[in-house]
Amino acid sequence: MSVVVYTENWEGKFKKASFEAVSYAARTAAQMGTEVIAVVIGGCSDDLSVLGSYGANHVLHYSNSSLDHFNPKSYASVLIDAVNSNSAHGVVLSGSFNGKAIGPLLAVGLKAALITNVSSLPESTAPLRVKRGAFSSKGYVVYESKQEKFVLSIVPNGIGVVEVSVSSNIELKGGFSAPSNSERVSVDMARGAIPLPEAEIVVSGGRGLKGPENWNMVEDLASVLGAGTACSKPVSDMHWRPHSEHVGQTGIAINPNLYIAIGISGAIQHLAGVSNSKTIVVINSDPEAPFFKAADYGIVGDAFDIVPKLTAALKEFKAQN
Amino acid sequence: MKILVCISHVPDTTSKIQFTADGKSLDSTGIQFVINPYDEFALTRALWFKEKLGGSVTVVNVGKANTEPTLRKALAIGADDAIRIDAEPTDGYAVAEELHSLISLEKYDLVLMGRESIDYNGTQVPGMVSALLDWPFINACVGMEVENGIATCIREIDGGKETVKASLPLVVAGQKGLVEEKDLRIPNMRGIMTARTKPLKVVPSVSTIVATQAVQYEKPAGKQACKMVSSDNVKALVDLLHNEAKAI
Ligand SMILES: Cc1cc2nc3c(=O)[nH]c(=O)nc-3n(C[C@H](O)[C@H](O)[C@H](O)COP(=O)(O)OP(=O)(O)OC[C@H]3O[C@@H](n4cnc5c(N)ncnc54)[C@H](O)[C@@H]3O)c2cc1C
Ligand SMILES: Nc1ncnc2c1ncn2[C@@H]1O[C@H](COP(=O)(O)O)[C@@H](O)[C@H]1O
Numbered sequence: 390m391s392v393v394v395y396t397e398n399w400e401g402k403f404k405k406a407s408f409e410a411v412s413y414a415a416r417t418a419a420q421m422g423t424e425v426i427a428v429v430i431g432g433c434s435d436d437l438s439v440l441g442s443y444g445a446n447h448v449l450h451y452s453n454s455s456l457d458h459f460n461p462k463s464y465a466s467v468l469i470d471a472v473n474s475n476s477a478h479g480v481v482l483s484g485s486f487n488g489k490a491i492g493p494l495l496a497v498g499l500k501a502a503l504i505t506n507v508s509s510l511p512e513s514t515a516p517l518r519v520k521r522g523a524f525s526s527k528g529y530v531v532y533e534s535k536q537e538k539f540v541l542s543i544v545p546n547g548i549g550v551v552e553v554s555v556s557s558n559i560e561l562k563g564g565f566s567a568p569s570n571s572e573r574v575s576v577d578m579a580r581g582a583i584p585l586p587e588a589e590i591v592v593s594g595g596r597g598l599k600g601p602e603n604w605n606m607v608e609d610l611a612s613v614l615g616a617g618t619a620c621s622k623p624v625s626d627m628h629w630r631p632h633s634e635h636v637g638q639t640g641i642a643i644n645p646n647l648y649i650a651i652g653i654s655g656a657i658q659h660l661a662g663v664s665n666s667k668t669i670v671v672i673n674s675d676p677e678a679p680f681f682k683a684a685d686y687g688i689v690g691d692a693f694d695i696v697p698k699l700t701a702a703l704k705e706f707k708a709q710n
Numbered sequence: 711m712k713i714l715v716c717i718s719h720v721p722d723t724t725s726k727i728q729f730t731a732d733g734k735s736l737d738s739t740g741i742q743f744v745i746n747p748y749d750e751f752a753l754t755r756a757l758w759f760k761e762k763l764g765g766s767v768t769v770v771n772v773g774k775a776n777t778e779p780t781l782r783k784a785l786a787i788g789a790d791d792a793i794r795i796d797a798e799p800t801d802g803y804a805v806a807e808e809l810h811s812l813i814s815l816e817k818y819d820l821v822l823m824g825r826e827s828i829d830y831n832g833t834q835v836p837g838m839v840s841a842l843l844d845w846p847f848i849n850a851c852v853g854m855e856v857e858n859g860i861a862t863c864i865r866e867i868d869g870g871k872e873t874v875k876a877s878l879p880l881v882v883a884g885q886k887g888l889v890e891e892k893d894l895r896i897p898n899m900r901g902i903m904t905a906r907t908k909p910l911k912v913v914p915s916v917s918t919i920v921a922t923q924a925v926q927y928e929k930p931a932g933k934q935a936c937k938m939v940s941s942d943n944v945k946a947l948v949d950l951l952h953n954e955a956k957a958i
Contacts, residue, residue: 399868399869404868459867459872461837461847461849462846462847465841484833485867485868486849486850486865486866486867486868487867487868489833489837489849489850490837490847490849490850490865491837492833492834492837493802493806493833493834493835493836493837493838493840493841493847494837494838494840494841494847496803496834496838496841496921497803497806497837497838497841497842498841501921502803502921502922503802503803503834503838503921503922504922505831505832505833505834506831506833518925520928522831523829523830523831524721524727524736524828524829524830524831525723525828525831526930527726527727527929527930528727528729528927528928528929528930529927529928529929529930530830530924530926530927530928531924531925531926531927531928532922532923532924532925533922533923533925534921534922535920535921535922535923536921536922542833570844570845570846570876570877571846571847571848571874571875571876571880572874572875572876573872573873573874574862574873574874574875575872575873576867576870576871576872576873577870577871577872577873578869578870579869579870582869583869584868584869585868585869586868587868590957590958614958625886626890626891626892632852632866632886632887633866633870633871635886638723638747638828639723639747639748639828639885639886640886642831646957647951647955647957647958657723657724658723658724661723664930665930667955667957668951668955668957670947670951671936681936681938682933682936683933684933684936685933685934685936685937685955686936686937686938686939686947686950686951686955687936687937687938687939688938688939688940688941688944688947689938689941690941691941694941695941695944698944699944699947699948702944702945702947702948703948703958706948706952706958710952
């Protein structure tokens, strides 16, 4: 018995959320009194032994030309193989876009209970009970698995990692032939941008910024903080910013350590995607803006005055620290 | 093209979510239910494909009789006919099995769904249906064209976009981008009138699986009052973020 964890990499580099998934799997496996098998798929230039620092006892590296690119069907078939050939209890994976694509395929392939949006460790493991976010951050639901196997998809950046030191044995599985039924044509990555679900700090702008030409201010602040950038829905609807930056109930849900909202009113649909952020700062000229009720820190004032001052103060702080 | 659009019936985005006192279920008093916003993008795209390539658009919901007004709304927007599979949609796997059985019988060319339901945020049903059918699956789809039986889809990935090709039939889970917000169709008077006479068929439930069960509902912990910082003293905010919140 064991717990399998999918460790996603992008162009050969592990995603930060993969370490979180391994750490989550290790803590779950400890509750179950069993071990962790980390699965790496495709070419990976990172040192695989790093997975031991998050609790992987074994690393299975499936790599051959049929696994060069992410493909939901072929990657799911690898994980199903890893579960079946090791009689594992189930799979842990991070709820990235790719994780969300394969979770349901694993559930069907393994006839497993799929629990997504998981935001804490299992409350019990026999039966498996775990809390997940629902109603777009407006509630939590504890789910119980009714199947022998489970697939848990965890919210990126939600639970964090515990570093340990386990020496893992690494096994290369070169010969696995993976079926697929779709084909990548191309990828187009936003240059230099920090992917939103992974960003620890997010700076976000709303309609209060008046127009796309004023986003330099947001980007300057984000760059001092090493932050990702986001926006409210109308801002992406008006094409001031790309769709991929739209956060909220109908955009991306995020839970960074720090969310700075500039010129955003704090509509219920916006809050639904950001209210799980650990610390929220709101900058708004209207003291009655509803966002202040959901914030930890607030400044009432004109963004065009405050944001450059804040960027300067942070630059000074970074220089000293 | 024979298209099926799967419609989830969810609380309106402005709803205040409350749970029953025993924490065992959603308290739906006063809640208005609507077509899942992601499914509106799927439905509009389906109608657009029908107009361009011919064919039909059927909408389906797995739910009890209370979801019929939501299906009628989809008919008013332009779907040709509607099906309700008569089952309480308590588990994603069970919903997927219901849809799988319908799709196997009816031989659709394309199944369009939403990226996720905004109630339980499952992100389960579309992928499960694709796996049960062994059809290609595109999640988080933000653009799609079909030519000579091949679909070219753009899907969102962390930090960018990926273009993928797959043959029909396939399952697509869409979101904004599949069509633009401004192009979303809304019911007009004529649509509402004709919707009343369009077919809405009720079929019995077939699934027996229960993969998961919700056992307890909880509200998030309330926030502490917001600390206000003067606009003349942004340095104070930097100090608070560093020393108190430990966020920088
Ligand atoms: C079905 C549905 C789904 C939705 N989903 C989402 C979603 O996922 N995400 C989302 O964001 N919205 C969503 N919305 C829209 C939401 O209801 C709001 O309309 C939207 O969030 C408002 O965006 P905003 O705060 O940028 O703009 P506004 O509400 O116009 O607010 C602008 C704010 O800027 C402030 N301001 C103006 N000038 C300045 C200045 N110089 N300095 C500082 N502050 C200033 C104003 O006081 C105001 O509070 C959804 C709506 C619906 C109906
Ligand atoms: N009860 C249901 N009836 C019909 N379609 C559904 C139902 N539940 C979910 N779906 C479809 O599956 C998508 C994703 O839902 P979910 O997996 O529940 O997040 C929705 O956008 C719908 O297209």
